[in-house]
Amino acid sequence: MFNRAGLLLELKRPEEALENYERVVALRPDLFVAWNNRGSTLRALQRHEEALASFERAAALNPSHVNALTNRAMALWDLRRLQEALVAANQALTAQPAHAEALYTRANILRDLGRMAEALADYEQVLAIQPAHLHALNGAAQAALALCDWPKVEALTPRVKNNASSGPALIQPYVLLGYDDDPALQRACAENYVRRTVPARAALAGKRYSHDRIRLAYLSADFHQHPTAQLLVELFERHDRKRFEVTAVSFGPDDGSALRARLE
Secondary structure (H helix, E strand, O other), X not given: OHHHHHHHHHOXXXXXXXXXXXXXXXXXXXXXXXXXXXXXXXXXXXXXXXXXXXXXXXXXXXXOOHHHHHHHHHHHHHOOOHHHHHHHHHHHHHHXXXXXXXXXXXXXXXXXXXXXXXXXXXXXXXXXXXXXXXXXXXXXXXXXXXXOOHHHHHHHHHHHHHHHOOOOOOOOHHHHOOOOOOHHHHHHHHHHHHHHHOOOOOOOOOOOOOOOXXXXXXXXXXXXXXXXXXXXXXXXXXXXXXXXXXXXXXXXXXXOOHHHHHHO
């Protein structure tokens, strides 16, 4: 059951994986690795509070298990409990100082706390340990830009460009904008990023797809008191609703502001 649960999680079938992990921990409540993997499954389902509880159970059963400690830090980061997440990441690194994923997790937490220089140092340490890490190069590139560390940006540029369209590291298109202005490379980077992060969808199989009005959807994390929203709100208001059907999809916070209400 444990192995089947792991395979189901790798196949991106987390609901079925969770069913198996529940059976495993019911039979073997002392099996810390099952609690850890159950937490990863709950995290995949975005059930973050339950994931945190599962990681904490794993860490309680094996206080030196670096994966459980790192995952606990990641769950706290998901919940935006950043100071607690930093403490948890440091605990993981106390257990294993050169653990690449624990360092990467701490780097992300430090970045979100605005401690960019420390974040950059951790990203660079990850790259020294694991040069082909999927995300650390992007993190380092982003932090160097935020710090206006132009010598570091110059040093990172060839590596960022080489990984933008292919390669072991995944570069975010927005980060690439700070490193290169070649439209062809920017497009290749965007295509590569989508291909590797968004599940493929079946085509419409030749079915006719049309509407009386053109459908527009705006996707943003900035539908609140934010410069992007300030610049765009009048654009949304001026759309000709007779010609366009307009939708907004927010993946950012609802800050309860007057601008948010105006956007809605």
